[in-house]
Amino acid sequence: MMEKRQFFIDGAWVDPAEARDLEVINPATEKAVAVISLGTAADVDRAVEAAKRAFLSWSETSVQERAALLERTIEIYERRSAEMDEAIRLEMGAPADFTREQQTPAGTGHLQATLEALKSHQFERPSPRGGSVLRHEPIGVCGLITPWNWPINQIAAKVAPALAAGCTMVLKPSEIAPLSGLLFAEILDEAGCPAGVFNLVNGDGPGVGAAMSAHPDIDMMSFTGSTRAGVAVTQSAAPTVKRVALELGGKSPNLIFADADLETAVRFSLESCFSNTGQSCDAPTRLLVENGVYEQVVALAGNIAPETTVGDPAKPGGHIGPVISELQYERIQGHIERGVADGARLVAGGPGKPEGYETGYYVKPTVFAGVTNQMSIARNEIFGPVLVMIPFETEDEAIRMANDTPYGLAAYVQTGDPERAKRVSRKLRAGSVYINGASPDWDVPFGGYKQSGNGREYGEFGLEDFLELKAITG
Known part of the structure; x- marks a missing residue:
C-alpha cells in the first residue's frame, strides 16, 4: 500500500500539522491501495501563506515565462501519462482503456487549450472610446476544490488557467480520489513551478474545504462538485466577499x-x-x-x-x-x-x-x-x-x-x-x-445555468475567470 501522507507546500513535500490517516479504497476490490492524511486549518494556513508570498513575484512574470512553464508541464505530463492512467484506475475504478483514451488525455487537452489562450490573450488594451487603458491582472491567491469523477480533468481545468493568469493557488483534490492530484503535483515540481505558486493539501470538506472558503487571504474559490457542497462553499466565502466560481450538478x-x-x-x-x-x-x-x-x-x-x-x-x-x-x-x-x-x-x-x-x-x-x-x-x-x-x-x-x-x-x-x-x-x-451526438473541444466554455453553477471553464473562458479587470484613466 502506497504511503501518501505528505502535502506539497512552498515547493516541498511536508508532513501534516496533525496526523489524520485516511485509506484510499480501490472501488473494484474494496481494498485500500494508499493512505493519505487529512489536513486541517493549520495546513491550509501554511499553504495560503506560501501562496500569498509567491504571488508577489509570480503575478509579475511575463506571458513567455508562464507559457514556458505550461509547455514543460505538458511534456512531462505526456511522458508520465501511464502513471496517471494507473492512478486514476486505482482511485476511482475507471477501466484501463477508458482512462487511457478519455480520463488522462483530458489533462493534456486543458493544458494545451490554456497555453493557446495565454499566448493569444490581450492583457492590456485601450478602452473602446479611448483615453483609458483596460488591464487584466491576476486575481490573487486561489482556492481550488476538485471532485473525484473526472479527477485530473478538473484539476487541469483549474490549475492551468490559474497558472496562466499569474495566480498562485492551494488545491484540495477529492480525498477519496487523491492519487492523480498528488502525481500532478510531482509533475509541476519537475517542470520547475516556483515554490509557493502551486500548493496541495489533502482533506475533506469540513476540515480543509471550509477553511479554504473562509480564509481571508484567499481571493477566489473555484469549486466543482455537488450543488449542496457548492452552496456551503459560497456561504463560507460570503463574509470575505471573495469571487466564487462553481461547476455543480446536472440532470441533463x-x-x-x-x-x-x-x-x-x-x-x-x-x-x-x-x-x-x-x-x-x-x-x-x-x-x-x-x-x-x-x-x-x-x-x-x-x-x-x-x-x-x-x-x-x-x-x-x-x-x-x-x-x-x-x-x-x-x-x-x-x-x-x-x-x-x-x-x-x-x-x-x-x-x-x-x-x-x-x-x-x-x-x-x-x-x-x-x-x-x-x-x-x-x-x-x-x-x-x-x-x-x-x-x-x-x-x-x-x-x-x-x-x-x-x-x-x-x-x-x-x-x-x-x-x-x-x-x-x-x-x-x-x-x-x-x-446529434456532437461533442465540444477544449476551448468551448463549460458551465451551467441555475443550480448548475456560475462562471465558465476551459480555454480563454477559464483564463478570464482568474483575472481582474482594471481601468487606468488619465
Whole structure:
C-alpha cells in the first residue's frame, strides 16, 4: 500500500500539522491501495501563506515565462501519462482503456487549450472610446476544490488557467480520489513551478474545504462538485466577499424527435449516459422522446442497453467499471428502488449487483420507461448508470419539460431537422447544448445555468475567470 501522507507546500513535500490517516479504497476490490492524511486549518494556513508570498513575484512574470512553464508541464505530463492512467484506475475504478483514451488525455487537452489562450490573450488594451487603458491582472491567491469523477480533468481545468493568469493557488483534490492530484503535483515540481505558486493539501470538506472558503487571504474559490457542497462553499466565502466560481450538478435532458435516426440516437444516448459509469455531471440522464416513436425507442433501448457490460477496470475492453464508493453504490440503489416503487417500468438492469461481481461497487446499467418528469428518478441527480425515458407530445412540451429542472448544465437534441435543432437549442436553459451526438473541444466554455453553477471553464473562458479587470484613466 502506497504511503501518501505528505502535502506539497512552498515547493516541498511536508508532513501534516496533525496526523489524520485516511485509506484510499480501490472501488473494484474494496481494498485500500494508499493512505493519505487529512489536513486541517493549520495546513491550509501554511499553504495560503506560501501562496500569498509567491504571488508577489509570480503575478509579475511575463506571458513567455508562464507559457514556458505550461509547455514543460505538458511534456512531462505526456511522458508520465501511464502513471496517471494507473492512478486514476486505482482511485476511482475507471477501466484501463477508458482512462487511457478519455480520463488522462483530458489533462493534456486543458493544458494545451490554456497555453493557446495565454499566448493569444490581450492583457492590456485601450478602452473602446479611448483615453483609458483596460488591464487584466491576476486575481490573487486561489482556492481550488476538485471532485473525484473526472479527477485530473478538473484539476487541469483549474490549475492551468490559474497558472496562466499569474495566480498562485492551494488545491484540495477529492480525498477519496487523491492519487492523480498528488502525481500532478510531482509533475509541476519537475517542470520547475516556483515554490509557493502551486500548493496541495489533502482533506475533506469540513476540515480543509471550509477553511479554504473562509480564509481571508484567499481571493477566489473555484469549486466543482455537488450543488449542496457548492452552496456551503459560497456561504463560507460570503463574509470575505471573495469571487466564487462553481461547476455543480446536472440532470441533463436529451430530446429525441421522431425525425431523428432513432437507432443512432438511442445508441448515443445510452453510451453517453453510461460512460464513466454514469458519473459525469453533464450526462444525458433524462431521455425525452416524442410520443409517436416512444415505444419504438423503448424497445431499441431494451435491445441496446445490454451491450454495455461491467468489468474489472484492470482488464482491457470497452466495459464500464464500479462506482466510486460503497456510499455512492447505496445511494444509487436507493434511487433505483424508489423508481420501481413509484411505478416506473424497468427496461434494463435494476437493483443489485451484476452477476459475478459481488465484490466491488458495481451497478447494473439501468433503464426506466414509463417515467414522468415529476418522479424522484427524473428530478434528482443519481450519478450512476441510470437512464429515465419520458414521452412528450409537442416541441413546446419537450422544451418546457427539458427546462423543468433546478439544473442547467447541459442539454442534448436528436433531430433530422436542422432548423428545429437551432430553434430548440436556443430555448433550452443550459450552458451547453449538443446536437446529434456532437461533442465540444477544449476551448468551448463549460458551465451551467441555475443550480448548475456560475462562471465558465476551459480555454480563454477559464483564463478570464482568474483575472481582474482594471481601468487606468488619465
